[in-house]
Amino acid sequence: MKKAFLALYFAALGIYLIPTVSAQNLASQKVVLDPNVKTGKLKNGITYYIRRNSEPKNRAEFRLAVKAGSVLETDAQQGLAHFMEHMNFNGTTNFPKNELVNFLQKTGVRFGADLNAYTGFDETVYMLPIPTDSAGLLEKGIQVLEDWAHGALLDPAEIEKERGVVLEESRMGRGAQQRMRDKFLKVILNNSRYAERLPIGKDSILKSFKPETIKAFYQDWYRPDLMAVIAVGDFDVAKVEAIITQKFSSIKPPVNAKKRTKYEIPLDGSTQVAIVTDPEYPQNLIQLIYKQPNSKEKNLLDVRNNFAQELYNAMMGQRMQELTQKPNPPFLYGGSEYGDFLGNLDSYTSIALSKDAASMKTALTALLEENARVQKFGFTQPELDRAKKDFLNSIEQYYKERDKTKSANYVQEYLNHFLHDKPFMGIEAYYAFVQKNLESVNLAEINALAKKYITDQNRAVVVMGPEQSKGALPTEADIRALLKDAGKDVTAYVDDVLDTPLLSSEPVAGKVTAEKSIEKLGVTELTLSNGVKVLLKPTEFKNDEILLKATGKGGYSLFPDERETGVFSSYLIQSGGVGPYTQTQLQKFLAGKTASAGPYISELTEGFGGSTNPKDLETTLQLIYAYFTAPRKDAELVKGILANQKAYLENMQKTLTPEKVYSDSLNAVLTSNNPKRQPLKPESVDKVNLDRAAEMYKDRFSDASDFVFTFVGAFKVDAIKPLLEKYLGSLPSTERNDDFQHPNIFPPKGKIEKTVYKGLEPKSRVTLVSSGEYEYNPENNIQIEALQEVLQIKLIEALREEESGVYGVGVSESTDKFPTGHYRFSIGFGCAPENVDKLVKRTQEEIEKIKKNGADPKDIEKFVAETQRKTELAVKTNNFWLNYLDDNTFLGDDLDEIFQQEKLLKSITVASTKAAAEKYFDDGNFIKVVLMPEKK
Template sequence: MKKAVIALYFAVSGICTVPFASAQDLSARKIPLDPNVKTGKLKNGITYYIRKNAEPKNRAELRLAVKAGSVLETDQQQGLAHFMEHMNFNGTTNFPKNELVNFLQKTGVRFGADLNAYTGFDETVYMLPIPTDSAGLLEKGIQVLEDWAHGALLDSAEIEKERGVVLEESRMGRGAQQRMRDQFLKVILNNSRYAERLPIGKDSILKVFKPQAIRSFYKDWYRPDLMAVIAVGDFDVAKTEAIIIQKFSSIPAPVNPKKRIRYDIPLDGTTKVAIVTDPEYPQNLIQLIYKQPNKKEKSLKDVRDNFGQELYNAMMGQRVQELTQTANPPFLYGGSQYGDFMGNLDSYTSIALAKDALSMKTALTALLEENARVQKFGFTQPELDRAKKDFLNAIEQYYKEKDKTKSSSHVQEYLNHFLLDKPYMGADAYFDFVKKYLGGVTLAEVNALAKKYITDKNRAVVVMGPEKSKDELPTEAEIRKLLATAGKDVTAYVDEAVDSPLLSSEPKAGKVTNEKTLPELDVAELKLSNGVKVLLKPTDFKNDEILIKATAKGGYSLFPNERETGIFASYLVESGGVGPYNQTQLQKFMAGKTASVGPYISELTEGIAGNTNPKDLETALQLIYAYFTAPRKDTAVVSGILANQKSYLENIQKTLTPEKVFSDSLNAILTSHNPKRRPLKPESIDKVSLNRALEIYKDRFSDASDFVFTIVGAFKTEEIKPLLEKYIGALPSTERDDNFNHPNIFPPNGRIEKTIYKGLEPKSRVTLISSGEFEYSPENNIQIEALQEVLQIKLIEALREEESGVYGVSVSEGTDKFPTGHYRFSISFGCAPENVEKLVKRTQEEVEKIRQNGADKKDIEKFVAETRRKMETAVKTNSFWLDYLDDNMYLGDDLNEILQQEKLLGSITEASTKAAAQQYFKDADFIKAVLMPESK
């Protein structure tokens, strides 16, 4: 069964004990579909999928999928498939005007973050998560889907209002990437309809189309035979099916419907080369695309054959990654993978980000040589064995978590079935299938794929680079010569693997010296004999997940004159590997294990972050111990990393994008040009010393006594104590009293206005910032959060819905406790240059309304509902508790603060938001930064 990156890998230890069946026996057997899914088709043609799933509890994920996208547009409708998606949020039979968004926000569903939709070439999909614990909400949600399906009002006045929003979305998509894509897309898509029907459409049409054009698209293509309703969640399946049947059966089947043409991308056997440059593109990127007819999974043999594809991708990915871990890497980043392409095609794609324009031939040669190496010599048996271990391990995790899989993941499977004819076997059947057949995948079988994937037919090469470097890029003739000659002299791959214990000797275990419990949070706090504090929160949120985080104060702030080395210290040391293993060997050693651990050093802290499972917890703890006690220095690898980093920064400096110039200018304003906040430049890399980085690293990890470890997940406290004593209790301790050296860099006081002129496109970006000191406390923090959300709601209504001047607007907030309390509000949006002042004025008017009157009561209700709903699901995840406990310990906040949430939410009133707005939005302390296009 074809899967993307997650690839439904199941794991069983040792390939299996079931006799291998012949692959030929499977060709006549259809792929069984997961029996846990209730499917059906109504008389009018609507397909439905329903599944009960209690993760998360009291929630459902609803989808309406329509097999209609931009390829179905006429010449006069270009962009209207996407425009239609917008219009479904602007008035339907049961939810006129913006009542849909208003209703859902009151239930705690956030517009954009939760409620959303997308339009592709071949489909349009509407997404609606809905609570199921309030009477009638699920039915109301299904009603929303039905309205989308055939109840759009498409009012002429609403269409006119939405033009500005869609045109602003189009405007925000303009730039170097878009201009270059427009140049090469027709080349790689062989002038097919896909190259002529980008979902965003054409501005010239969006500005003037008649309402009847979009009504015709809706009538022609939003019809039952092209639709599916998907419902997955914590509900009664029979009742949900009855609601779907009742709501959707009344939609009439079309009479004499238009033929739904399936457009193809033709394969003509030739090699296409596209070399495109742009004055605002800072990178040097090369893509090598081998197009293949799409592989459909129709039988169990197809499912079994896809094991080979997944194993090939894994091994090829490892080889290309190894190239970046050498003393002289051929590129900054690279990858090769077989997968879906577009329309009726798959592709085997190799990609590389070159150091500079002159290195493009080197990068392309390296990709071609790796592909040729596999073609000539294949992979090795140890590589395949490791890939199978990883494949199996990931599948085992998926299987173990089958009752804890989120509804959104299941929904995607059924979307893929309806839209792409991809099967969904379900965890049990697939697990059983993998046990029976993965072991039968041979090295010869996987090696044969290289000859199938990599051919001299139907190729496309795309070279993208800065306009300034145009003369340094390879020519089409040079590229074609490389395609014909590169790789002829390659030698076989040498597999350098090490099989040694991760630790050279057994750690000298410590002891738990003190223990207390926080019963309200179900958290145990341990103190070990070396001074390390450990917070343990066992959960049942996942069956096979344990998350680990350790934090201590200090960071590279303690080395104020060595900022550059400090920034890179942990990365460079980790790149050397750990214990007896270099980085490449460590990756091979970890095959089949779920234990990802890495150290970090930030400006104010140092620590460890990792994830594992019960089976591999000891390995994860061994890695933690090794990163403290046995870091490695790999001079060759680090020289390559630093050379690459310098090249990357040189590319950025040569071609400064509008976004980069604006970001750097705003950063300079906010930090008063403090050198400790200046962006890195190529010369910064010259100051980085590996030897000093190792010294800084060893200093920061020489004393674990001030570290707080937080461990959350699938374990029992008493059972893991011995492991914690053995590894965490054995960490070095000098009992020093450390703290950070806070730079105390915050936005300046006063009123600052700055306009930056950069960019070729007629688009602007506006950022408005209010900041200052405040008293850090839970009570004040919640007022800041409320103010951010109600202002976000109001500005979307004002700038998007009423002014039609923006596609989106972002209001963000941040608070700091150290060294003293600080807050910051940031309002940001993109718009037409001619609308900047009008929209800034409207923004300030909305802020002033809250300052004078407080927030609207209905907006406060939305904030409370959204916060409550968000928290209901967040507290059922390991990641939430890991971050919450770690953050509160670092800040010195009360761990029981979360128990005050309802009381804190109750403190949000019109009066409190008025007081907060008056305190935190001050004309005297205000920063306005505007990006405008360059004068022509």
């Protein structure tokens, strides 16, 4: 009793207790880094991290990290840290001009998707995944990193070409969000250096800086003491260490190195309020930020104390989610979390998306009250027990998958260590530490965090809303009054928990009536006595993962005049919970379990998606059975959901953003303005009927006989058969002959051009579409895929590298089998309004070149390499096989199709791409939709 009293007493003062001896012991122990990582520092100061990891096999993940970002720029260099990142792809000592991208594409590495980089305030990071199963590639990959580190050519001609690309990246970032951010950033960053050094920089500088200016940044900051080389993959560690040492030791440190200033965001104790509006911003968003000095994990006590932060965030997140699941929710979305902020600061941030401007006070009040509730009354022991179960379960999963962890995950840990001083213990040590110390984290300790996080010091409140609703937004005086009175009448949290079996009675098990082995695929097909089919593919890709999908034909296409209710049907029923549990109670019931399964109804299908593990598979199957046989509806809850949804759509309609207007216009053209494809409007919500939604749901899940369930992952067929017979074999069955009613809505034929005028910024978007009838088969599908990729390569070269007119260009293709074959190519990019015609013309010229001459053989080589490499990785994942088996079964495609890929790739030739381009880019079937800024 005495210990409990003292713990509560000190908690009230904002102090928590843990056993003194244990605390002293942990505080005296530094975090020992994972011994599986080879770390070191070269004589010139370069740090390196090297780890052997065979997931995925024959692959390596390389990173070059530089502790230099936009915050180090001089006034004349604003934007050049980011520009420097671009230039490292435009000519280095061993890879002149664009040879780097060209070389890597031939090895199967995709530019943008695989090969990439980013620039932040304090760092620049280059990312290179590369195969290791070809002679010399490993060494060449490290050569790329060395070139980035000190071999950038910075050719003035290449700088001139890249100006346009970076300016287009800047242009694409403009809009309401950027304009509002520029208004409130100095407020929440206390006029610090960070507020003045956004990585994208200033257009005026990007247009006019001299090559010497960017060379100065490169020479000053790309230097050994600020760099780390990270290599994780399927290779010999000693060999990689030797290569890194040999290549990077030659980099000489600067003689008179500039001091690397550590900029900070000052804390002055004040409460800042920023209310910003914009005519193109459709939402009503509020952020409440409590800034705190950054906390570092320097010793084991810090690691142990971080458990409390994780548990606090989890419990607070659960409470916020519960607010959105109430009959009259105070906001559309809300959340609170403690974490990294920027520079030297952490923050406790609460955020809410209000349904309209008039409800902003309600949303802010709800945030403040929920924070105050924790401050005054704390969390409850059952909440903490559930959070601990979830936390331990998540760590156990990482531990069980320790030999199946992807190299990219390890790379991120080492980046965080080098850039942010975050230790990496390794999952073996961390799991053991969690098991030993998690239980010591007590309720008083966590409740004390609320007093630390939520204070009247160093606060910032940001309100963002539409200009048109400015008068309805809370004023600064309103906000300060709410802050002052926060939680005055708040009451303690009531834990609405239920502990009862998920199923009211045991299902009457069915039987396996047929079993077929598809040996080549490693798949077993079961037919159950109620007609349900099950595809089982045991794998060793993960140790503790089972993924599942179930698909039945029909969907809301069978209710063609009730689209609005159909769209919402499964969501509304699922929101009510299942069996004896409300949705909130269900989440609590599942604490500590990896059991996720939820129903859906789409236009053409209905079914389930989910994930679990061997331990919790039975619970997951019980969930599925319950959703089939005991769905719930909650009229009051649904009333609130629909009211919020309607308010959200009204906001979108009142403040039509350029993106929304363009998207809706494009959709109208591509669907001939068909009512079944029109975006939802506020009046659409009025047509939604809960009782009818429940009837639709019941109809679609009253017969499981046409469902195909697919399970992929860590199981043995014989071991899970009894569970499948019990929970899937007992599902209701009427053996009706179900199918969908395809709406048959595809882009219209002919030449169509439409220009939409909307937007304040001088930026445009272009979408070009070619479509038509199509013979759906593997042979044609591979030709379509190849045509998409070679055109993508050519348009990046033409529009980005040669014209300097775009930041990015996307080419996508899609094919449909039902109701009859149909294909569609879409080409999209953003650019300056004055460049639209020129870039469209250049796009058409590139298409015509392929139609006339076929694809460049080098581009075909790149497509084949990328496809082979992508497939090599994909077939080693559960997710690939889940979707492959489900999709091919639904479409009626050959399940052996995957084994035809090598043969199909050999069919891609210059002649075949020429024939495909002639066939699929029909000049008479062409749609062009352009967004232009509003006419002044």
